[in-house]
Amino acid sequence: MEHLVIVFLAGLLAGGINAAAGGGSFVSIPALVFAGLPSVAANASSTVALLPGTIASAWAWRRDFQAFPGMPMRWLVAISLGGGLAGAVLxxxxxxxxxxxxxxxxxxxGTLAFAFGRQLGAALRRRVRIGPGAVLWxxxxxxxxxxxxxxGVGIMMMAVWSLLGETDIRSMSAARTILVSAANAVAVVCFGLAGPVRWPETLTMLVAAVIGGYAGASLARRLPQPWLRGFVIAFSAAMTVVFFRRAYGS
Structure with a gap:
């Protein structure tokens, strides 16, 4: 029972972070591992638990969505579905x-992408331009x-799109949530059918993430974005160090 309390609290935090700044998986996956799940099951369970919040974000951004020139959204969605399935099977x-x-x-x-993806995209945009075909690839x-x-995949997507010359943050954010939702949704189906998901922990985190997501959206309106991003970067960096020591330490 104690480990479910940990999972619930982590779900609250992960849902809030996803709604406010993104990067909730940096909380959810380590928490599930520390709660006793094998890392593969923790990764799969985290994807399932955070999916409703991701879909809710996509719905919230729906009015800001604009198709990118030369890139039909149906192609990007199809690629995201196929790639998400391939990643889940892998x-x-x-x-x-x-x-x-x-x-x-x-x-x-993921931590480096979250911390520096936007700056890298802006720096590359001053030197590099790519066409719609390269973005699709x-x-x-x-x-x-x-x-x-x-x-950090959402930040990676936005960095790549910026090389096309796209600078509308709202439209990129809307497209990001749609495509990440598509990739995660097909992965969730695959994980659910294949059986690595630990359902007691997953459902506990799912409920908490929905609650945290609602609270996080309210918090995001009050706190400066740099504070929120700084917290996510610091936390994910700390977890990265912990897991390096766990994997490679004596």
Whole structure:
């Protein structure tokens, strides 16, 4: 019962973070691992638990969505669905010990993307321009990553789109939530059918994340975004260090 309390509290925090700044999986996955779930099951369970909040965010952004020139949204959604499925299958066939070693690197990748993705996109935009075709190709590995792990993937997508010359943050945020929801939704179906999800912990976190998401949306209106992003970056960096020590320490 004690571990379910931990999971519930982590779900509240993860849902709030996702609603306010993004990056809730940096909380949910470590919490589930510390609650006793194997890392593969923790990753799958986290994806399931946070999906309703992701879909709710996509619905909230629906009025701000605008299609990018030369990139039909149906193509991007189709790529995201296929890539999400591929990433989910790849996670399911990854041996547990291999994922234990890989998890800290995934956390590091997601943390760096969350911390520096926007700045990198802006810096590259001053030097590089790419066409819609390149963006569609880039969406393939991003969608696979979203289905496999997903930390920081929304920031990665927006950084790539900025190379197209897109600078409307609202329209990019709307597109990001739609595509991340698509990749996560097909991954959830795959995880649910394949059976790595630990349902007591998942349902506990799901309910908490919905509550936290509602509260987080209210909090986001009151606190400066740099504070919220700073907290997520500091927390995810700390978890990255913990999991590196867990995987590689003596």
């Amino acid at each position: 996670l399911l066939v990854t041996p547990q010990h291999a994922f234990d070693v890989l998890l800290p690197w995934l956390l590091l990748t 880039a969406q393939i590995p991003l969608a696979v990553y979203a289905g496999y792990f997903g930390g």
